[in-house]
Amino acid sequence: MSASGRQRLFTNGTVWMGADAPDETALLVVDGRIAAVGAAAEDVANASAAWAASTGNSAAPLEVVDLDGGFLMPSFGDGHAHPLLGGLEDCGPAVRGCSSIAEIVAEVRRYAEANPDEEWIVGASYDGSLAENGLFDARWLDEAVTDRPVMLRAWDYHTIWVNSKALELAGIDASTAEPVLGEIPRRSDGSPLGTLREWGAVDLVTAVSPEHSLEDRVDALRRATAHFASLGVTWVQDAWVEPADVDTYLAAAASGALSTRINLALLADPRHFPNTLPAMVAARRRVEELGHPLLTAHSVKFFADGVVENETGALLEPYCTGLHDHGMLVWTPEQLAEAVIAVDAAGFQTHIHAIGDAAVRCALDAIERADSVNGSSDRRAVIAHVQLAAVDDLERFAKLGVIATMQPLWAQLDDLMTKLTLPRLGPERSVRQYAMKTLSGLGAPLAFGSDWPVSSADPLAGIAVAVQRTNDAGEPAGGWVPQERLSREAALAAYSSGVAYQAFADRVRPESATGSADFAASSDGPGISSAAAWGRIEVGASADLVWLESDPRTSAASELSAASIRSTYLAGTPTYRAS
Template structure:
């Protein structure tokens, strides 16, 4: 038996709980916290010869449950290191130069693909194929935007995909066009993006496994030990299964199978088969208990579904992915199969449709512990706010988005107007109405660092401290509730309390999944919180990340 004694620091057990000064872990499981309980355990340990003992001096640090990420795309995130590095580019010319540099350095690449560019660099997020042609004209180039709902292609990619002036608008997608009807070069939503993916060769398995390794390292360095992969397709299942079989999973993942309304009838048996395959691996770091639905797109593309129309048109209410009652019936079917529901809903019309689908499912299926999730919930109509608590729905929000950055001021506010703009990301309102709030990042759309998101949750300000007093200050959360939303609340979303290695909490019997910070985050200014380093990350009592 291996015993670890954590001491000489602040040990935070969770929101509303008292702090302790010492903690004992045995074989990766918490056995005691607090001076008296710890002393009793240590007395027993000292009486057993041959027992391994480790004294861990926190050196004044702050130990708390590790973070979880309730909505992310780790393989996408890991893949951003492959291809031209456009994430940091601040102009179209910089992107073109980087694509040209990469193409010249990789003359044997048949396709040049990369992610993810800043869609706010160009008015309305509309990027022209001819701009990329200046970098590369003889090979196809495809770049994803940071919203991952948009791609920018050069003319050669459009040609290979057969996208012309005669191409009809796809189901669940949009092809922005020039005045003569020819495709501009920007494709919105997966109905249009699928036209490119149909002719683009897939990445090799080794590349995808490398991306997953990279994503795991990224997360562990930021204190995250569980991630909800919120968009999993068959190739991703293969990647995760291969990683498990090669003992390459470095943290906990749960997979959410993507439900496509165009082929859902065929998909459900495939989802059941994929879940069985993951279960047969018996890997404690890998589960597949969730199905992901998209109810709409994103406001920046005017594809988020709104009750009232966009400012640009009296008739444009955005895009509903599932028409009529089809979402409700599909949700009911996957719920009946024992899956957890996870619905992307950005606009208030999409949030209402998602709540209606969950209510329909509860009414028509047997009672059980569902913990359905609505991800993002960017705009919630006041009439629907109480329904989160009534239906037991978890609002998984991305706190980093609740600030007046370029995304908000350049793309979002002009599309929805100031009145609706101040009704976004009602995090405190969800909690105060009795609902569940858990945090996610949507990485790589935005940073996957929980402390950066928490800095915004407790201030509603940018890194520069703007605006004074915070944007929509009535939605500011206190630090403990914010820490809880990225730890215990995500663990609740993950059904961690039903697992033998429960995580997200510090109590006897729970897994020793911790992080150690240099300082107590409850005493830091928001800007200090954003920059606070994670000194160590523990998974089952093993230090899987350390800056020491």
């Protein structure tokens, strides 16, 4: 260790070393890496300060951070989110907070009147439970705007609600055939209602609507990553990246707009794959050539199905409401297996959205096929959401080493669950949702993500639900499906070391214990960077840390989601400080 290195000593608080290690009281960071913990951290810091005083060298003074009795832990990661989409929500009418259809219409009218020059009114994301069966009528939006098209994305980002002008410009009428991988709900006379579900239908409108400017998109990423930093997050998996988004990320990284590490999961669309695989490889190469320490493109995203609320989540047994029978598989099992084999062979990490139990099985089968065809390797394939899975398939996660990247905030009896999900699944399947503790107990790797902006990006809010399984009102008493509640330390780990494992950032090499952070790539896996290892307190790891005002392991359960974050550090540099 060089006495001239940048040094920061954290002291006078609790340093969480993980569930299997005793707490410490101090931590020393030198040049962005953890250099020492506990008494050794204070000894080294004191020796360095004494050396500087005796030599008159003040080039790199020791900064002492008084934790003031607070809690220092590895920073959070987000294993599945959509930063660009979340940031862009600020660019249109503010419909997310609306609690009725009338409020949404009024907000759209207000925004349209305040922005008379905008060609389209585009916003997100409305609450799909506000209308029966999630079906919204174009005529309701016509009350706000008739001369311009309006397109609003639902909370799930699998659905849009449009006005009549948007339907007209997209050429959607009673004669329009049902699109592949999409649905156009209709009135009794066959005319389109105004709600469009899944990509095949949504694309009919987005194909004729304008894109946000590059400047707006870069600003959206600036806001989004700053938002994540304010929540203690230093690494985010963008789980839906299309070709134009790569340009946005490259521009954002080059302009210094990113406050967190981002890994891109490039979208594989069955309507165009495998022809798009060379472009994915080229996109990865462009990111690597930029060489920015906060940006990687190691993953490929697949949608195996839709969502239960639309009855497009793929189920082994029919929906109770029966409108869509077993739901929708986006890829046939054989197609998905062949595609996963191809991207795995190209060196990408597989990341599969799977909501229903049929989709989860299809995803596991595809990953197992890739293992068989391409040979065993440390591939760390991801299945995101895992809302519902057959008991036998839960056991396969551990057997195959597949990471379950789950959204703990969804495991509660909120309006979406009670109004849309439970009636569609019925009582027997409903209580098998989000089997987080079962998966963890079976030995499956567990990571957490928010799916923001579908739901809150706040890890502490997700952790609160993971350990309580209750809604904002504290209901039901004892928790919903209480056998799946996690311990607090298990939930903290899923949002930190669990995501680091998903990111291939869980190992610190001996030669990385000293020296400046350089983020050089490694051949050990698609995401490994020896100097960027994070997610645990360990000498040599990157000092990706979050300082909480209080200890979340001992706080009252009702106070978990309200815990205050004092600071977030990425490689030892503050990316957020509470005012």
